[in-house]
Amino acid sequence: MDGGEGGIRTPGTLRYNGFQDRRIRPLCHLSVLAPSAPVGLANLSEIIEPFSYRQRLAGISILLKSGIITPYSSVDTTIDHTEIFLDMITRQTLSASRPAVEGVEFNKVLKNTYALLSATLIFSGVTAGLSMLMNWPHPGLVITLVGYFGLLFLAGRFRNSALGLVFVFALTGFMGLTLGPIVGYYINAIPNGDQLVMTALGGTGVIFLGLSAYALKSRKDFSFIGGMLFAGILVAFLAGLGAVVFSIPALSLAVSAMFIILMSGMILYQTSAIIHGGETNYIMATITLYVSIYNLFLSLLQILGIFGGDD
Numbered sequence: 001m002d003g004g005e006g007g008i009r010t011p012g013t014l015r016y017n018g019f020q021d022r023r024i025r026p027l028c029h030l031s032v033l034a035p036s037a038p039v040g041l042a043n044l045s046e047i048i049e050p051f052s053y054r055q056r057l058a059g060i061s062i063l064l065k066s067g068i069i070t071p072y073s074s075v076d077t078t079i080d081h082t083e084i085f086l087d088m089i090t091r092q093t094l095s096a097s098r099p100a101v102e103g104v105e106f107n108k109v110l111k112n113t114y115a116l117l118s119a120t121l122i123f124s125g126v127t128a129g130l131s132m133l134m135n136w137p138h139p140g141l142v143i144t145l146v147g148y149f150g151l152l153f154l155a156g157r158f159r160n161s162a163l164g165l166v167f168v169f170a171l172t173g174f175m176g177l178t179l180g181p182i183v184g185y186y187i188n189a190i191p192n193g194d195q196l197v198m199t200a201l202g203g204t205g206v207i208f209l210g211l212s213a214y215a216l217k218s219r220k221d222f223s224f225i226g227g228m229l230f231a232g233i234l235v236a237f238l239a240g241l242g243a244v245v246f247s248i249p250a251l252s253l254a255v256s257a258m259f260i261i262l263m264s265g266m267i268l269y270q271t272s273a274i275i276h277g278g279e280t281n282y283i284m285a286t287i288t289l290y291v292s293i294y295n296l297f298l299s300l301l302q303i304l305g306i307f308g309g310d311d
Contacts, residue, residue, distance in 0.1 A: 105277070105280070112282035116282060116286040124172045130180070136180065136181065151167055155284075156287075183197055192308070199304055200301040207296060208292075212267060222269045225265055225269055239255050239258070256303050259295050260303075
């Protein structure tokens with residue numbers, strides 16, 4: 001073997017790139033440069049005998065297309081054609097199995113995301129109910145924002161460890177505590193408040209399930225709306241702060257309508273990202289979907305409270 005040429009010499013003129021011994025087949029990465037005498041189909045029976053019928057057809061097809069064998073040439077016995085044939089079969093098998101592996105990965109992320117999302121929604125409902133039962137006041141805008149962004153940062157920071165799950169439940173539980181006083185206000189202060197809450201809850205469920213089913217069924221790629229969603233959420237968030245600080249009901253109503261549209265788009269975007277491999281961390285996917293559902297419910301509730309309340 002010449003040190004300056006790279007690769008392992010084999011008998012004849014065939015060269016295999018790589019530093020593993022060519023007899024260690026699972027580790028070989030064969031790169032055929034040009035055999036001096038291509039393999040003939042008439043003399044290929046001994047080489048392909050150990051392989052199944054499908055493997056023989058697939059391997060011969062690949063070898064023909066690559067020019068390694070021709071219909072009428074004879075076999076150069078100095079070349080290990082069995083090794084070449086085995087490598088071709090291996091490459092085809094790996095190529096064919098790649099979509100299946102990607103499908104398994106997608107199903108795993110989706111399954112874990114929906115399982116964790118269900119658990120966090122239940123936990124958030126429990127903390128909201130506890131907040132209503134104990135008649136705890138709303139913590140206020142500043143504490144809500146600090147708690148939300150702080151726990152969101154920690155969940156993202158430890159998203160690849162078990163500690164990330166702890167912060168996900170801390171985040172969703174905290175959001176449930178902030179939701180309880182709002183729901184309690186609608187139930188106690190508005191005559192048909194309980195109906196409004198159930199309508200908003202049902203509408204949120206229908207929107208989420210409908211959009212998720214559409215994204216999963218159509219398998220469309222909604223990554224193109226990511227930039228628009230980011231810009232829209234930033235504008236709506238700042239407008240919402242302005243509506244609270246300056247007490248502008250019309251602006252608050254407009255923000256709620258914007259959030260319904262934006263959160264619907266976020267559900268499509270996140271579900272699509274899971275399907276197409278753009279999101280492989282189920283903790284972050286769960287947070288995105290949870291926040292979308294949370295904001296969707298509050299926005300629907302506010303709009304229903306304005307137009308559907310019985311004074």
